[in-house]
Amino acid sequence: MEAVDMKVLFDEGHQGMRMNYYPPCPQPELAIGLNSHSDAVGLTILLQVNEMEGLQIRQNGIWIPVKPLHNAFVVNIGDILEIVTNSIYRSIEHRATVNSERERLSIATFYSPKLDGDMGPAPSLVKPERPALFKRIGVADYFKGFFSRELRGKSYVDAMRI
Numbered sequence: 443m444e445a446v447d448m449k450v451l452f453d454e455g456h457q458g459m460r461m462n463y464y465p466p467c468p469q470p471e472l473a474i475g476l477n478s479h480s481d482a483v484g485l486t487i488l489l490q491v492n493e494m495e496g497l498q499i500r501q502n503g504i505w506i507p508v509k510p511l512h513n514a515f516v517v518n519i520g521d522i523l524e525i526v527t528n529s530i531y532r533s534i535e536h537r538a539t540v541n542s543e544r545e546r547l548s549i550a551t552f553y554s555p556k557l558d559g560d561m562g563p564a565p566s567l568v569k570p571e572r573p574a575l576f577k578r579i580g581v582a583d584y585f586k587g588f589f590s591r592e593l594r595g596k597s598y599v600d601a602m603r604i
């Protein structure tokens with residue numbers, strides 16, 4: 443893709459941060475820490491603070507644990523990168539489970555375009571043989587829509603499809 447398409451979108455971009463605390467749960471099989479979702483953002487950088495297992499990604503319908511690595515971040519592709527790359531990159535569906543042994547902490551940092559612009563598939567990636575797969579939408583409206591829905595797999599990026 444043309445670098446300028448990425449620059450236009452992420453210059454003066456928006457950074458958010460979420461700290462997650464999952465207390466131990468006596469019946470973890472009946473509970474979930476964080477429902478299955480993909481991050482609505484461009485890119486996520488995540489630290490599994492106390493190196494407890496719990497994060498899982500979904501690949502071909504199977505949940506796979508992401509074992510914490512000492513001093514390592516997890517980098518997730520979010521829905522905005524899926525939209526901007528016109529589905530060349532796919533956002534990753536993930537969830538956090540709980541356990542009965544020990545609390546778990548994670549810190550996620552989210553990188554997104556500036557809120558006062560709009561976004562859609564990068565012009566340099568839209569071609570007659572590969573037309574746009576997603577609508578263009580204002581970034582603020584996009585996030586408003588995301589936060590007004592329940593977290594459910596990749597349902598929001600699917601709602602952005604043409």
Ligand SMILES: O=C(O)CCC(=O)C(=O)O
Nearest residue numbers: 460462481497538548550
């Ligand atoms: O706790 C985790 O490892 C995942 C957190 C997460 O997916 C999020 O905050 O979006």
Ligand SMILES: [Fe+2]
Nearest residue numbers: 479480481536
């Ligand atoms: Fe997430």
